Every structure is written in structure tokens, then in C-alpha cells.
Amino acid sequence: MSKAKKIGILTGGGDCPGLNAVIRAVVKRAVSRLGWEVYGIRDAFNGLLSSPIRVESLNRDSVRGILTRGGTILGTTNRGDPFHFPLQSPDGTVTYHDRSGELVEALRILEIEGLIVIGGDGTMKIADRLMREKGIKVVGVPKTIDNDIAATDVTFGFNTAVEVATDAIDRLHSTAESHDRVMVVEVMGRDCGWIALHSGIAGGADVILIPEIPYDIKVICDKVRRRQAAGRRFSIVVVAEGAKPKGQDASFIDKKPKSGMPRLGGAAQRVAEGIAHETGMETRVTVLGHLLRGGGPSGYDRLLATRYGSAAVGLVKKGSWGRMVALRGTQVKSVPIGEAIHDQKKVDPSDEVVETAQEMGIEFGG
């Protein structure tokens, strides 16, 4: 009797609504339909480098009920590049080591033919290198809540994040209006402003600040004052966390202080202080941060993630290693991982969506 095909699956980088839906789809198709074995690897690549190895065989029961759940049952991490693996010595100093050989060996022992790797930019770069340098077979599933991968029209998790942000902006509207306040709300988006752009238009924001369009605080304040002059004594400002004033880079935002705890709402705080100082109006800051990343996926994201997971198994079945699934128009296709990782999808200031926002009277401050 021939042995069952064995593949591994892992999730890397920050969590994102829909990860579990991908895992479930992979297991449903690979195990229930095709009779393969699927090994879930804990905490990105780390599970293969631990002693003992942290992997578990996944079956129908493992994925029961997870379609609607946020997070990832496999755990995830941003740390643990096998080519540059951090090891802490007893005196606290951290050194980095190439442990990719151990990873190859772990896969050999487990008789895993190849990996389905769900992750963002960083994870895909590791996958690509593992493939090129170590001959490990991989299929990729793109994951970025920021929707900033050029190779695909949309990534799962983004829709959920936009909906949660839009709901929050709706809530802030009524309190802004009742108190004649400027509400500044910060959403995710360190390098790309997609979440701010979409939720800002959907939430009827007055100002949207994104990393791609450095802002002039005076232009923002002019907008706020024009609204006041027209009898609209409140304003809603949506700020991506990477938004920055003109003539400055974002390095002033102390993202990773030594304490390990990022400063809360640096970009929004700066904007709010600027508006308060220039206009004398009451301003209030809300930072949505982890609320956008956590929680169950929307129906849209559950469907997209399910399609991605199923398509990834389809690629493995056809032996199309080295490819990443991607949505193009209404269809899931695939692209070479190597190409996918080189191209970040930033907001183009002349894009139709930005223009739409401008036609709605939304100020970008540029």
C-alpha cells in the first residue's frame, strides 16, 4: 500500500482574520477529499526548530468550528527566520544563527513533501529562500491585513479590518457631533494607507492621512476651520499609523522602544496635538490597533480565505510548487512566489479611489 502524501502547513507574521479559514480549507480538501496527511507546524517555522519538534497531525476534528474564529490555531510569530535565528545566551546577549539545515532535516524526518506557507512579505521571503537555497518545496498563501501585496487584488483580513474600522468611525461620529470635537482615529498601516483610505471613505471621514501622502498640518486645520465656518463644528480625521508630516520621515515614531512596548498612537497623537494647537478645538484620539487584527473574519474574508486554502492544495496536487495563490478580478489564480515578494502595493495618489475621496471633499493634507 502506498503511503499517504504528507504536507506541512504554517502561519507566519502578525495574525489576521481568516488564517483559521485557510487552515480549515487546506485540511478539508487535503485530508477529507484527497486522503493526504497534513501536519500543522507551531509558531511559523519555529515548530520545526524546537526540541522536541512541535507539529501535530491535523484532521477534520482539528478544524471543526474554526471557520468563524479569529487568530490561528497554529500560533504565529514575527521572530524566527531560520536563516537568521535569534538565540539568547544566559547573559542576555542575542546572537543570530543559520538553522535552515536543521529545518531541512526536520522535514526529512517527518517525511513532509512540501509546505503550505501562509504569511506576509517577510514569511514569503523566507519561503522563497528555503526553496531556492535548500530545495524545500513550498506553496504560498498571501497574508497581509494591510492589503499591500501587488500580486493579488485583495488579501483576506483586509475586509474585516475595514469593516471594524468603519464601525468604529460610525461610533465616533455621534460623539464628535454632540460635543463639537475633532476625533482623530488611528488605524493600521505602517507603509500603506489602504485601511485608512477605504474605512475613511466608508465612514464619511473629513480628513484621511496616509503614509503615501505626507501631510501639512496647516492644510488639515484649514479643512477643519472651513467646516466650522459652514456650521459643521466637528471633524473626523482617520490616520494610518505610518502617516507623517511633510519633510519628515516617520522615524520620530518610536515604534519599538527598549521596553518592548510600542508607544500608543504616535501618529494620531501628533496630528491631534497639531490640530488642538492650531485651532484651539477640542480633539480626542482613538487608536484601533489590535481591534482590527483580532476577532472573527467577515463572511467576505471567510470565503476568500477558503478559496485560497483550497487553491493552495490544488497547486500542491498539480505539483505547482513555488507558486502563491492570488485573486485577480473575480478568480483565484497563482503567481510565482519570487515575483510576488518584490512588489509592495502602495496607494497611488492619483488612483481612482483617492480621486473619489477628493470628490467627496475629503482632505488628504498633501
Next chain:
Amino acid sequence: MSKAKKIGILTGGGDCPGLNAVIRAVVKRAVSRLGWEVYGIRDAFNGLLSSPIRVESLNRDSVRGILTRGGTILGTTNRGDPFHFPLQSPDGTVTYHDRSGELVEALRILEIEGLIVIGGDGTMKIADRLMREKGIKVVGVPKTIDNDIAATDVTFGFNTAVEVATDAIDRLHSTAESHDRVMVVEVMGRDCGWIALHSGIAGGADVILIPEIPYDIKVICDKVRRRQAAGRRFSIVVVAEGAKPKGQDASFIDKKPKSGMPRLGGAAQRVAEGIAHETGMETRVTVLGHLLRGGGPSGYDRLLATRYGSAAVGLVKKGSWGRMVALRGTQVKSVPIGEAIHDQKKVDPSDEVVETAQEMGIEFGG
């Protein structure tokens, strides 16, 4: 001083989350940015055929706060084709009249240059005919909660409907599981199964029945029994209202009985009775109907509707009459109205999304 450009706007057919967002976008861009006048016409074309004419000039205040609201501030109706207008005589008999000439005259008197017409198949056909036969200038915005217009990848309202349906399926899951029941839930979709397909996958349904794939009740019951044998003593069946058994057309569904009130949940009821009869299991029916159509739009639909509204004004501005806005991939484009109305987008049983569902073990009963 030259007079301001004047355009009219109307909504036709069944209501749909996002209609108000389109209206708002049109007014914001046309009135606030371009200085035009926008006349809102009541109840589709009917407002132009009433005496007195029911139109109102729309401004910023008219559209304040409507981005998040369901329905349409202009009212809408399925009845009132100007070429075939129903008139009821005192004895109750209804006769039909061509009143398109009155409509032309009304627009002339109001000095309206052209119309932005938001509507589905039926409304677009009227618009197309008004254009071809009467020389009325129109720009179209597609509206169908069923997402069944081939000319565009997505229509607003569809996402909201899928999300509401998915939420409902989630709720039914827990009660099905606790009581070992088969829950049959009916969603909209007389001719096309998109809502059933998307919400069924997103909600983790076990069976999805759509008009495009006539079902065999025995195949459905086999699925339910196989689940029982595997210890899953409940099932979720999502049924489009136009789903029909093999070898029958849907005419058995008495959609418009004389009383004027459609029979409730005909398709779901028939499926539930079939399953109860064949398997002896407890079945329960839920009909979502108007819950999917009413209510505020999702963030996704607000954005799409806003882009459509803004783009429609853009077409008018360029003088591109006779075209309809459409989403292609990630961009809003335009297509000729005449082409758009001939092509309904049905679910192709070999489509990747249907295949994904099948790989997830979902039964279509065909």
C-alpha cells in the same frame, strides 16, 4: 451668467443597501464640487409622471447622514415603466399606456439635461429605450442585490446581503447542533444563486441549493445521512429562493398569488418537507428575505456605492451619456448600457467558487 447644469437622479426596482450612498456621492460631487443642480425624482420614473411632478432639488443637507442608512431617500418601485404604464379605472381593471412622451416633456420643463439612473435589469432596459427612442440622455449605475449583472464584477448591496446571511447561518448553527436538527435557510436569488453560494461557503453550510443546479432531494438526504453516520447529527441547508428540483421548473412556487402576498419560503419549505419525509429528521425553516435587503450597507458597499456615484458624475461631466459604471478588477470603469442589459451573470456550475465549495464537502444536490 450661465445657468448651472441640471441633472436628475432616480432609483428604480427593489431597494438595496448602498442606494443612499450613491445618491450622496452624486450630490456631493455634482453640487458641492461642480456647482451643478441635482433633482431627485421620487419613486423611479413615477415622480415625472405624477401631477404635480414629484421632484426636489438636492443639496448637501439633503444627503447629510444618509451614507450609513439603508433604503433610498428618493423612494423606489418596481411598477411604472413609462412605455407601459399601468392605470386603474374606477371599476378596477388595469390598462397600460405609453407615457414616455409626458416624461420627455417633464424633463424639458425642468430643464434637466440628463438622468443618472440607478437600477437593475428592468430599470436599465427602460433607460436604454428612453435613450434610443426618445433621445433622453442617461448614465446608468447598476443595482442588483443578487450580483447578477455580467457587465460588472460586483454590485453594491451584495456584500451586505452576504454578510447578513452569513451572520444568520452562524446563529442557526448553534441551535441546529444543540437539537440535532436540519436547518433550512432561504436567501434571495430567484434566478441566480450568488448569495446562497457565497454565504453558504462563508457560513460553513453542508448543502447549497441554487437555481443554476436543479437538485435531487435524494442526493441531499444522502448527504444528511452520511453526516449522521459520521456523528454529525445536524445539517445546514442554504436554499436560494429560486432553487428547484430536477425535472421541474420553479413555476410551482406561487410567487404572486392573487392576494398580492407572496407565499413565504416556498423553496425552503419544499426542501425541508422533502428531507423530513425521507430521513425522519426534525427540520426547521428560516426565511431571511427582506432582512437581506433592508438595513445599512457594509463598509464595503458604502465604498463601492460612493465610487459608483462619483464615477457616474464623471461620465456626465465628460458627456459620456449612454454608459453604465462598472467594477472591473479593482477599478471602476464604464460600459455601454445597451450591452450591459443583455447579459445576466449566472453561477457557472464549473466555476472556481463552486469547485471550492465542493472541495469543502458541500453538496449541491445536482
Next chain:
Amino acid sequence: MSKAKKIGILTGGGDCPGLNAVIRAVVKRAVSRLGWEVYGIRDAFNGLLSSPIRVESLNRDSVRGILTRGGTILGTTNRGDPFHFPLQSPDGTVTYHDRSGELVEALRILEIEGLIVIGGDGTMKIADRLMREKGIKVVGVPKTIDNDIAATDVTFGFNTAVEVATDAIDRLHSTAESHDRVMVVEVMGRDCGWIALHSGIAGGADVILIPEIPYDIKVICDKVRRRQAAGRRFSIVVVAEGAKPKGQDASFIDKKPKSGMPRLGGAAQRVAEGIAHETGMETRVTVLGHLLRGGGPSGYDRLLATRYGSAAVGLVKKGSWGRMVALRGTQVKSVPIGEAIHDQKKVDPSDEVVETAQEMGIEFGG
């Protein structure tokens, strides 16, 4: 070493959001804090009468993640009174048997000291009888989504049902308004109108029909016409499933036809047909049914259910068998089960909440 105290827990009757939260609270306090053993009994009392017995020892892992989940991990049923247990003979005839002795024996074998019984009226009557006639120790936790138990101010699940119903009424509002329709929405409440009353006021209904106030269809139509005359061309009618016209009992509603499938929306359908017939207006029916019962509990219900579960263990700990937990004002207290079961809490037509509704212009049709 003394053996751990052992108790059983079961859920009876229809499911209700919050059941799992009660189970979790019982296990957390009894097992984790007090070191007892807790046996979960499947499908109400049936688990003790099956062969083999269907019970499972519950621990922290059994209840992980269930706080937010609807339904009940123990399963539930409306059938299986141990004193009157249905048995089907091979020819299909059903006979009833007193199997309470077997139940006593099962508890003895399992060394279960007593039961925490979560259920409604019917379940509590069985519990009371088991206690009086068979000496079985029980503590009760009231469960009724209809909130119709006089002994407690509120029961869990009711708040969730009212919120879901209110959301649905909100959705129907916009579609009613856009189409000039009368929307008739049916909510649960066979004997008591609490859900209809609360959700109707919260949703801004125009008419509320409850079992406690038989209605005159002409009075309802007058209200609808008065609204039309005042320019409000739509109306929202909230109907409890047990609402009935004056001079009739509700027996015309064929609740349990032979097929085993209740007729859908009998009460709402009748009202809608009456209004359509009298006023000629378009009416549409929506039946919320199982949507109110399924799904995750609101925060309010999670808290209440948790307090109930913890308090039930407190009663067992003090040896206060024969009592049922109850909310009085802001505090959880306890009452004798025997008293609790005799008193159904109906809506009093002169209650302050009904009066409030009337002051809001809401018509009860009485």
C-alpha cells in the same frame, strides 16, 4: 482520602443563548475552585436513560471557549420526561412509560449526589417531581427565552433575543420606508409577549401584537391608515407568534401538523393578509423564529448566565437543594423550585412598559 463530591448537570427544553455560559460557570467554580467532579448529562434527562449512559466528566478544557457560543454542549431536547417517557414500538405506535426509577438507579451507580438542572417550565416541573417523589436532590437554573418565569426578574437569552429582533426591525424599517410597505415581523412568544413588547418599543414599531391583548384587525388598519394620512406611508407591525384576534383562541394556528414541521409564520401571515385585504397596501412578512434562539449570547446574557451558574454551585455547596436561582433587582437570590413553577409571568396590559408603548403612539390593537 475522601472522595470528591460529584454532581450532574443537564440542559432541557429549547436552546437559549447563555446555556453554555451557565455550564462553564458551574464547571469553573465546582471543578477548578472547589475540586468537585461535574458530570455533563446528554440531551436533558435522556442521557441517564440511554444504554450505555451518556454522561461525561467535565473539566476546564471541556468548557474552554464556550462562553461566547450559542447552543449547549450537552445537547437538549423537549422530549423525554422520565415519568412519561415515549417509546416507539416497531409498528410505529408510541407508548409512554415511567422510567424515573431507572434514572434514580443511574445516579446511584454514578455516585452523583445531586443535579443542577437548567431548563424552563417543563424541565423544572420534572425536577420538582423527581425531588418530591424520588428524593433526587436538585438545584434549578431558570431558562426561558420568553422571560416568562415570574420568580425571576430576567432570564438569560431574553436580552439576546430582543437585541437580534431589534436589529432585524431596524433593517426592515428602511425597506418599508423606501417601498411604502407594511412590514409584519413575527418574533417568538407563544404565550407571552415580552420579546415583541421590548423589541417593538426598541425598534420603533407602529403596532405590537401580543398574546395577552387579543387584537381587532380593524383597529390595526385604522392605525396604518392614520399614518398614511399623516404622510407616513409605511408601517412596522411586530407580532408575537401567539398573538390572536379577539374572540378566537390561537388554536387556528396549526403548530404541530402531522408532518412534524410547524407552519411558518402563522400569526404574522394572518395579520398581513388582514391588513392587505382591508387597506389594499403592500404587506410583507418576515419570521425571525430560530434566529432569536441561536447564536452567541450578548454580554448581558453572558454575565447573567455566569452569575446563575456560580450561584447554583453556591446553593449546592450550602446544601440548599430544592431551590432555583433568580435575579431580583440587581442581585441573584434563590427561591424554592416548587413555587417558581406555578407562576407564569404574562404581560399585564396595564404594565408601565405597555403604557410607555402607548404613550409612544404604538397600537396594540385591543
Next chain:
Amino acid sequence: MSKAKKIGILTGGGDCPGLNAVIRAVVKRAVSRLGWEVYGIRDAFNGLLSSPIRVESLNRDSVRGILTRGGTILGTTNRGDPFHFPLQSPDGTVTYHDRSGELVEALRILEIEGLIVIGGDGTMKIADRLMREKGIKVVGVPKTIDNDIAATDVTFGFNTAVEVATDAIDRLHSTAESHDRVMVVEVMGRDCGWIALHSGIAGGADVILIPEIPYDIKVICDKVRRRQAAGRRFSIVVVAEGAKPKGQDASFIDKKPKSGMPRLGGAAQRVAEGIAHETGMETRVTVLGHLLRGGGPSGYDRLLATRYGSAAVGLVKKGSWGRMVALRGTQVKSVPIGEAIHDQKKVDPSDEVVETAQEMGIEFGG
């Protein structure tokens, strides 16, 4: 013909979901049912002290559609005690003046018989003083999102805040679990921990910190470590904004810095830093702040607010000036305003709800 009775209505203090529902109920009953005139006064008492006076006659149209909307159509403010009214001179210095006489005069000119005052502690104190010292007739409606008024069991807005906070905690759960993090979430509650207590239990928090129980950071860290030792590598900490460490008052929280912008999440930040420092675990802070206050009210709050509004008119009708509406058990009653304002309802550390939390294993850190 006798002139219609005239009353005024205003909202004071921070906004709160349900304010509009109270206003709507007052207008519906007073205007539509009783034929009175109701004047809406802008921005708490300020509308009566402006020149020109900012009041508007409210009718059915004024309150249409506001039942579901957050905020207050009348505007509100925390500043503007008529007995101690701030006036800014051109050089920026602020002086305070007794303008209560002007207020009396404004009411006399408007022929307003008395006021329905919706507000919290501060607003009620002003109302009480206006009544005692100036003979102004008032009826009070309690408003505090913190639920900290002893005279009533519940205030509207609190339920909405708890539900929004519970939803947020749910979202953070999945991200905490996937990343092995400690998520610290701050909710409102400067003096009282009700929101933290209720949402913390409902959301399944591991630690709840409230102003009434000063915490020891070491006790919190012990809890986090015990969870880790048991394989639960994440924790959820819910912190009221007024939570403080033992032996310190909360004055270290710089609530109102000169810039006018409060520091974001002071209490949560301090706790998170403490945990990160003691345990070395990754911690993340989320501040819900204004999200809890803004947005539409839950069905529960809409009902309660409607009952309050109607009951307030009932008090005016009976001439029961000087009283405040209040919920006691299941009924709306009334209490003297003077008594109501003296008694803040803090969380009693021996309360049954706190005990329930402790039985669930929740740590208060005290």
C-alpha cells in the same frame, strides 16, 4: 383658548447612547399625546445664556429617526454651570460669574414652565440648586455611562458600553492567543469600575482592575505566570481608567494636561509596562475610550431611555417637580433629585458580582 403648556429639555455632561431616545420619548408623549410645546435647549444650560438664546421648538419631525442614533441632537457640554459660568477675557484669563438670574429670566421670557434635565451628577447638582435657590421647576433623568448613580438600578448607555467593550475583548482574545501576548484593554470608569467588571466577566477576562480595589502589580503578574505554567500563554487584562496601584492615588494620571488633550490610556499603559517588566512577556495596550460612548444605543438602552423619557413627562403631568426617574427592579419609579445626587454607587468588593468573578478565577489584584 388656553395656551399650551410649555416645557424645556436639555442634555448635560458627556454624551451617552440613548440621549436621543429620551428626547424622542419626551417629545412623542408631551407634544403628540398631550399637546404641549417642548423647547429643546442647546448645549446644556448654555443655550439659555447665549445671545441670541439657542432654543428650538421640537415636534414629531424633529425626533424622526433619532431613536437609533447616538449622541444628542441638542448638543451637550461639561462646561457651563450657570452659577459659576466661565468667561474668557481678551487676554485669555478666565473668570467665573453667577448667571443663574439670566437663566431664570430666559425661562420667563420663553414662558417655559419647567425643565426636563437629562444629565449626570454635575448636571443634577445644578438642577437641584436652580430648584432650591431660584425656584425653577425641574424633573431629572439620570445619565451616566458608568452606571454609578445609587438611586437607580441601571442607567441607559451602560448596557451599550458593556456590549461594545465585550465585543472588543472578544476580538482581542484571538490575537492574544495566537501571539502568546498579554492584552491590556482600558475601558471607561474614572471612579467606578462597573463597565470593567461587567465587560470583564462577559468577555472572559483573566484580570479586572477597578478603582475600588487598588491593585498590586505582583499579584497580577502571579496570575499571568500561573496561567503560563498551566499552558495558557496569554492573558486578558481589563482596566478601568481610574484603576490605581495600592498605596497611591490616581493623581499620577495626568488627565487634563495644559494642552487640553488627556494622555491616552494612562492606567492601561502603566499596568502593561508593569507586567512587561516583571514577566518579560509581550504586552499590548488597547484603549476603548470614546468607542464606548459613541454610536447607537442597544435595544436595551433604547427601551430604558424611552421609558425614562415617557416617565419624566408623566412626572411633569402630575406636577411632581423636583423628582428624578429611576429604575427599581423591573419598574420605573421616581426619587427626589436632592437625594439622588448624594450617593454614588461604587463597586462593593464583597458584592455578589465581584464574588462571581472571583469564583470564575478572575484576579482583581487586591
